[in-house]
Amino acid sequence: MEPFQNVKSIVTPLDKVNVDTDQIIPKQFLKLVQKSGFGKFLFFNWRYDENENMKSDFILNDPKYDGSKILVAGDNFGCGSSREHAVWALDDYGFSVIISSSFADIFFSNCFKNGILPISLESEIIQKLLQETNVVEVDLENQIIKTPSESISFTINSHKKKILLEGLDDIAQTFQYVDEISEFEKKSTVPSVL
């Protein structure tokens, strides 16, 4: 995983609550066996009509937001299915920061495995960011979102911050504890399946 870099971009406002992962990436695209190339299917049913023409009233199709790296959305973003394809699609499309008033647990966890920074903020701040038309900067090291008018601080678990900033490979980290895992297995009372 690449280390997380600070992001400067305009904000794409997705003014919806309870955006579920079925909307982020519909099921027909879960049949692929690789991790790449999901960006073109992001929000597929909201982005395209039945003839696969772009719907002009969907925010991602407004050229103003081309190249945006920051998505802002309402409460409970990423709820429903555990499909990591949702994060792969957001990442492949170009988003590296998702800001919401709250996230569903599995989606939140999936973000960190793919170098995406999810930021939780108060609903009032989300409402302000949904209106923000200028370029904003997200600085993970200092935990600050800078808009032309203010600096908004955010909290993040220090362990998760480190993972993003250093782009750590989770499994390689865990292998440092292989002796502890073996030790645990020796005393485990749960039998094997087979």
Add this chain to the structure above:
Amino acid sequence: MGKTLFEKIWESHIVVEKQNEPALIYIDRHLVHEVTSPQAFDGLRMNNRQVRRPDLTIATMDHNVPTSDRTLPILDQTSAVQIKTLENNCKDFGIKLFDINSPNQGIVHVIGPQLGITLPGSTIVCGDSHTSTHGAFGALALGIGTSEVEHVLASQTLWLEKPKTFEVRVEGKRNNPHAVTAKDIILSIIKNIGTAGGTGTVIEYRGEGITDLSMDQRMTICNMSIEGGARAGLIAPDQKTFDYLRDREYTPKNYETLVDSWKENLKTDSDAIFDKQFILNINDIAPQVSWGTNPGMTCDVDEPIPSPDEFSNGDVNQKKGAEKALEYMDLKSGTMIEDITIDRVFIGSCTNARLEDLIESSKIVQGQKVASNVHAMVVPGSQMVKKQAEEMGLDKIFIDANFEWREAGCSMCLGMNPDILSPGERCASTSNRNFEGRQGNGGRTHLVSPVMAAAAAINGHFVDVRKLDLN
């Protein structure tokens, strides 16, 4: 201070713990299916890693599989590739697979308990949010993403932040156990706590309204914990749990010794304190029907559809959400639920496709015919459920009523196989999600219990099953 059941399971699985950091938790059971695993196996290959404990890992194919004639080739080539990929991965990494022709094939959350793979007090993961189902046996069962699938394959552990505890207590004894089902209890809970009400928590379902339920019904409750946003759902194991798991194909040899220790350890202490609590009385619960595009948008069968104002309780964003949902569902506030006509009925999914679900719904169907405006299907949760149902003659009851009787799989719960709704079609479904397009692009899903779905199939519109003679 005493401990909750969750805390006891958590503490007994800690491999590494540091202050203010996630804990490394040991995983006792890893269930794998074809959709969320291919990229994980690729990751292992790229880094030259092995599966640490193939003997704790079990795979099946459920999401993509056709539910029609299994002797025919799979027509959808991308589905066929994904299924073949799982076969190859299981062969390469030495994992036991119940493939499309296995008598043990089925929805991963239906076969785990049926085969005695799910055990009380264990930790279970699967790359699927409905893994919470296994919590019905007093297991800590978590849905995970594909990166975590890879992590568990490689290390048999996961880094997890300790969730908070949430007690949901259902009090009272049901007056009407065949009409007000486990599905109505859980939909009612979600309606009350909201779809994010359980975020960051593990729910323990307690009270007489829960302990009275059979194991099949308890699985329906725990299955939809994720729809209330929870990390997992749990029910403390009791004699029903122990009896259910005895003498299954993979029940451990030292089972009675395990039962003795479970009886002693797997319960919440009387002086334990939960971080959060919600209480409801079972006799305040009516049969539920969802009207919107998330499982919290649900009302009683004898109620009108609420207005966005009533639903949102003053929250502007929720109000907008409800307006959008009514537009998508092509419904109007004030319409009585029983006046809604339907086109399709789906009895299936990891929520409601176990034997008891089929027995209960068959009682309504027996001697009747599906309404002429309705296309109805039953998709058993596993090949074993299908076989048991056929031995009881349930297949004939459904087929005689003009239901389709299918092979096991996830099917129209999410429509990754050919079983989907056409745009605009309205479905009474026993599944778990009524998200936009979930059952097919433009399709409209109403979540209901198996008996409510069966009654809707016969009548062509929703009916209050409390009015029927179900005994």
